[in-house]
Amino acid sequence: MSTATEQPTRFDSAQEDAASQGQHQSNSSAQQEQQQHQQPQNAPAKLLQHFQTNRIDSALWALRLLVIFFTISYVLPIFNSQQSSFSKVLLANAAISALRLHQRVPAFSFSREFLARLFAEDSCHYMMYSLIFFSIRPSLLVLIPVVLYSVLHASSYSLKLLDLIGQNSWWGARFIISIVEFQAANILKATAFCEIFIMPYAIVLTFMSHAGLMTPIIYYHYLVMRYSSRRNPYPRTAFAELRITFEALAARSPPAVGKIIRGGIGFVNRLAPQPQPAPTQ
16 A cells, blocks of 8 residues: 555656756746847947946047048048048047057156157157148048058957957958958058158149148158157068169169169168167166
8 A cells, every 4th residue: 555655656756856857947048048138238238338448449449430431431422522531531540649649658748758759659650640631632642541550450449349249240340350450461561651652742742732842841751750660660661672672673774764763762761760779678
């Protein structure tokens, strides 16, 4: 009799175990679904918190996106005129340079050391670049260095934001960013070549009365500062590659043409600043 009474008890306990396991599985699946629904909802909150914590970096990222947008608007003048888009690109670039100087240079002081450090910063060079070409006739060549720098830095920060929200579905954006980062050296080299080619372009603009008489002179000093940059060696590399190319061209040219080319190379070499060693810390 005892065996007969124990069998229903064991059967009932097995049913209770199966029911508890099923309830546990349903609870775990419900929690997973809830987490999946909460993840995209938490992404804007994470971005907002990041923007509030890193205000300057976030502002730099937004300004670089504006540079890209207004450059596209300059090429395709649908919403704004080319003059308006050109001015907005240079204004955004000047704002970026000012924020970068705020990050790198300490408080302002009337001292020789402060001015030397100020003019040694690349951000000061880019601010000077915006001021030089703000009042000239709009040109896409002038915007190319600005937009290339913005694409490079905005892509790097955008990848940081994508990693922050953790959404792997943005594979298209990640793929484009990976291409930009893979071509970073070529982008910087192309920027350096554009900055060099703008020098004769500024001279032509002056003779055509589309720029002031001081524009090529001030831009020459800008090129000198870019050549002496300690953070970016690509301007020096671009000058060296151009010299090798023109020397090879002079060797293959007729004597009269080769003499003119060598004279131009010597003239540029005399204008180039002497390299200065980095200060010891």
